[in-house]
Amino acid sequence: MYHHVKKLMYTVTIGDPDPKFGKMLLEQFGGANGELAAAMQYSIQGFNCEDAARKDLLMDIGTEELSHLEIVGALIRMHLKPMKDGREAAEADPLVSIAGGGGVALFDSMGNAWTADYLKVTGDLAVDLRSNIAAEARAKIVYERLISLTQDQGSKQALQFLMTREITHMRAFTAALDSMEKPQFAVGIIQPTPGLVDQFFNGSTGESQYGETDFKGPWNSGNGMHTVQSEIKDGEGLDVTPYNPKPGTETTSPVDSTPVGEWTNGVGKKQKALHEARKKTQQKMLPSKSDLQIAKPVATERPRTRVFSIRTSPSPVPACSLMLTEE
């Protein structure tokens, strides 16, 4: 059930409207990494989620993203206002001014219509959580760029609030994935082919115009990986020995989403028993614990006493006239 609360999650105030900046802000309204895309992605993943705890997380954050959409919408509306009646302002975007009457609509900053194609919903909880971590990183960097493109303090502060929340979400999704207790590279229910999975294929040959050849790094040597040279360079090539897929061999979590039929593993009783029996031997094949560590966010000190004062803001929007300030 959804219930609308009139007050914005964050009170928006701006100085002089900047229609061109308002148009840029549409990227976070109806764009690929925008707030509607985030709200829909997490909510629909939540509708699919069989695990009550992580469903709650997805619905909480999905709902917060809708609140962000409302904040961005308020900010854009203020910046676009001159497009309602000013010829010069209207020239910033005829789509917004003539077709849209100078208001917000579900388009990105280039006038592309919002589409469900932006959403990443796979039906696999662990995979979806990884998509969400990446989505939050993209949203963060878009906000950062928007912040750098305005001098308006009120706009900068609102964007700082929204940007910060994306990192909070990123931490929550990371912790949720971590809490599923799957090894870092365990995806799905079929283990990758042993040997082949450790081979990094050197797919580039020759020398660049700057004399660069091949680089070595932890991605192709170390971390259990080693480089395999291409046949074109008289190398041995990848190990292409046929290997039969074995469902139920990958390490799963009790809260993994349930694949169908014979592929059932996470909560399918027969496969689960098989999985439990194999788990011990598999553990020996897995990378060491230190290889699997996900960087833990550093906890920041918060003041012990927090005083909140309520003051009215000079917002032109009556519905958002209350602002909570931490002092």
Ligand code: MN
């Ligand atoms: Mn958001």
Ligand code: MN
């Ligand atoms: Mn977010």
